[in-house]
Amino acid sequence: MLEKKGIGVTVYEKQEHIGGHCRTLINKDNLVELGTVFCFSQHIKELLIELDVDYTERFTYRNFLDEHFSKVEHLSRENVSALTDELIKLEKILKKYTSSLNTINYGHIHEDLMVPLIDFLRNNELEIICGLLAPHLSSFGFGNICELQAYYAFNIFNMDTIQSLIRGDRLLFVNKGMDEVISKLSQNISDIRYSIEVKNIESTYEKVKVETEYGSELFDKVLITTKLPKDVIKDDLYNQLMKKIDTNPYITCAYEVENRNIVTTYYKANLGQSEKIQFFHTFRQNNKTTLVAYAYGSVSKELVGSITADIENSGIHIKHLITAKQWYIFPHLKAQNLTPNFYKDILERQKVSNICLIGSLVSRPAISNLYASIKQFISQTF
Numbered sequence: 001m002l003e004k005k006g007i008g009v010t011v012y013e014k015q016e017h018i019g020g021h022c023r024t025l026i027n028k029d030n031l032v033e034l035g036t037v038f039c040f041s042q043h044i045k046e047l048l049i050e051l052d053v054d055y056t057e058r059f060t061y062r063n064f065l066d067e068h069f070s071k072v073e074h075l076s077r078e079n080v081s082a083l084t085d086e087l088i089k090l091e092k093i094l095k096k097y098t099s100s101l102n103t104i105n106y107g108h109i110h111e112d113l114m115v116p117l118i119d120f121l122r123n124n125e126l127e128i129i130c131g132l133l134a135p136h137l138s139s140f141g142f143g144n145i146c147e148l149q150a151y152y153a154f155n156i157f158n159m160d161t162i163q164s165l166i167r168g169d170r171l172l173f174v175n176k177g178m179d180e181v182i183s184k185l186s187q188n189i190s191d192i193r194y195s196i197e198v199k200n201i202e203s204t205y206e207k208v209k210v211e212t213e214y215g216s217e218l219f220d221k222v223l224i225t226t227k228l229p230k231d232v233i234k235d236d237l238y239n240q241l242m243k244k245i246d247t248n249p250y251i252t253c254a255y256e257v258e259n260r261n262i263v264t265t266y267y268k269a270n271l272g273q274s275e276k277i278q279f280f281h282t283f284r285q286n287n288k289t290t291l292v293a294y295a296y297g298s299v300s301k302e303l304v305g306s307i308t309a310d311i312e313n314s315g316i317h318i319k320h321l322i323t324a325k326q327w328y329i330f331p332h333l334k335a336q337n338l339t340p341n342f343y344k345d346i347l348e349r350q351k352v353s354n355i356c357l358i359g360s361l362v363s364r365p366a367i368s369n370l371y372a373s374i375k376q377f378i379s380q381t382f
């Protein structure tokens with residue numbers, strides 16, 4: 001977007017490849033998404049069409065298993081009929097928080113929303129919605145709903161997204177994998193520095209100095225898209241805020257499994273728990289089935305072993321493990337660090353600073369929304 005405006009851009013990337021949490025593995029003509037899998041909303045279509053990236057929208061069928069690996073319902077029949085009333089009630093309640101929730105970026109946080117989601121829903125007698133949302137939020141890496149603040153939960157799952165989950169709307173998948181999006185985006189960037197970690201960022205007179213292991217350079221403006229270790233940014237406000245941003249350790253295990261019709265499966269008894277499989281989904285391509293499972297925690301032989309055992313206990317024959325990959329997902333603030341003006345202060349500061357925090361540091365971390373957020377930032381700032 002910046003280069004299209006004629007602004008020269010340098011990208012510093014710590015890894016030897018760009019894309020971050022978007023990563024596609026290739027096994028001949030089989031693709032395995034280790035990070036971003038699908039997109040929820042419309043924003044991203046504009047980018048995919050512009051980049052000439054093919055996508056498909058398809059339905060996802062879901063199963064739920066209990067602690068004995070037996071099939072259970074997501075919601076009971078009685079709950080499904082009572083859900084309509086709760087949804088009407090929730091919509092009315094959330095209207096009160098429109099200015100806190102209906103924004104592309106995080107902003108002012110209404111203090112009613114600074115409580116764990118489970119408390120917010122229970123206090124408002126919305127137990128069925130709690131059962132509806134918990135599997136999705138926990139499984140997608142946003143954490144346990146006993147800890148996830150209502151503010152984040154309703155930013156991630158607003159009324160539109162909740163309704164689309166209930167309707168079982170189709171989700172958008174990129175046919176050749178998210179790597180295609182990354183490689184097409186990177187073709188437009190003329191200066192990418194690979195395997196070069198930024199170690200120091202400091203305003204000096206009208207410029208910003210960026211230091212790496214191998215030297216330093218001056219820029220007019222620096223846009224930070226990712227959580228940096230403490231003291232990298234020599235700016236008290238940003239640095240103090242950066243120290244408070246947390247991420248969830250989350251792992252992806254990809255397997256080749258026996259070729260059967262297996263649908264997306266949630267492990268209801270494990271929701272939000274560390275070191276336990278949360279859910280898996282499968283892809284069939286060219287007569288092969290790939291299963292990708294997710295869990296909170298750090299990659300270890302024990303954790304991968306327990307994920308493998310739980311999949312097998314669900315009646316699936318695993319041929320082999322393709323990979324086990326560690327991620328740190330969902331930049332957010334723990335309850336003790338959340339204050340009503342945390343994000344508002346950052347957004348205000350960057351209006352007058354040549355160092356800005358953008359992307360998933362200040363907006364909900366779903367690809368579609370990230371695109372909308374960054375587009376808005378670029379058009380307002382440059």
Ligand SMILES: Cc1cc2nc3c(=O)[nH]c(=O)nc-3n(C[C@H](O)[C@H](O)[C@H](O)COP(=O)(O)OP(=O)(O)OC[C@H]3O[C@@H](n4cnc5c(N)ncnc54)[C@H](O)[C@@H]3O)c2cc1C
Nearest residue numbers: 013014020021035036037038197198226327360365366367
């Ligand atoms: C397993 C998994 C599944 C997901 N599924 C979905 C999904 O289905 N749909 C969806 O919308 N979203 C999904 N997400 C979330 C989505 O992938 C992320 O929100 C998004 O990729 C974040 O993009 P980003 O550019 O903000 O950050 P990142 O992808 O984290 O990129 C940050 C980059 O900064 C680099 N970096 C870090 N520190 C430094 C440094 N000091 N110097 C230089 N470079 C540095 C990193 O190497 C990385 O490349 C998923 C995430 C994960 C992990």
